[in-house]
Amino acid sequence: MWSSNIRAGIIGGETYVAGMGDELNDEDVAGFAVWFGPGQGFHLTEDQRKNSGYEELSKKRSPENRxxxxxxxxxxxxxxxxxxxxxxxxxxxxxxxxxxxxxxxxGKGIGKALVMSIQSQADKLGVDTCLETATELNISIYKRMGYTVLDSITIPSTWGDSPFHFMHRRANAPIPDGAVIQA
Structure with missing residues (x-):
């Protein structure tokens, strides 16, 4: 499932990889992010839907899950x-x-760097950023980067209900913990 998100980002979004070593190889990948900028979206284009692998993955899931x-x-x-x-x-x-x-x-700032690098780009363009998350820990992390929770819902399922929080950050919003966004 996640690989289709990455492929969709490569096809029609922006994919960022952070590494811990001098060279980027599988062992040194510390984190990655998939962003869709203005006018882009997950599976928004036929190319993404066709070539991200999502349809093949979907066919492997149970009819109930689909x-x-x-x-x-x-x-x-x-x-x-x-x-x-x-x-x-x-x-x-x-x-x-x-x-x-x-x-x-x-805990080493990898995720923060992957988020704040786009925030810097978005701020230059005067564009807001948004995301969804499921955990209270993630909410607290994103709040320290200037995001606010706009709404939360619980998504019901047969294997357990899941919280889902929509978070938003206005362009050029102040960063509460004083973190600096690099230009």
Whole structure:
């Protein structure tokens, strides 16, 4: 599933990789982020839908899982987008689709660097940034980078309900913990 997010980002978004060594190889990858800038979106283009691998992955999932995604997850996410900033405003923003940091690299500023580098770019353009997250820990991390929670929902599923928080940062918003955004 995550590989299709990365491929979609490579095809129609922006993909960033952070490493811990002098050369970037599999062993040195500390984290990566997939962003969709203004006018871009996850599976927004035919090329992304066709070549990200998502359709093949979807076919491998159970019919119940596919039905849940189509009838519960996606409509709830679309409603949340519309309710918080509107789908057109989200499309005009930088949207963090995916962020991952290797467990051994967490707490070293890797994720923060992957987020704040785009915030710097977005600020120069006067563009807002937004993201979704599921954990209270992540909320506290993103708040320290200037994000606010606009709304939260619980997504029901047969394997357990999941919290889902929509967060937003206005362009050039102050950073609460005094972190510096590099230009």
């Amino acid at each position: 039905k849940w995604e189509e009838e519960v997850l996606l409509p709830m996410c679309e409603t949340l987008d519309e309710k918080t900033i509107g789908s057109s405003a989200k499309l005009a923003s930088y949207h963090l689709q995916f962020l991952a940091v290797a467990p051994e690299s967490q």
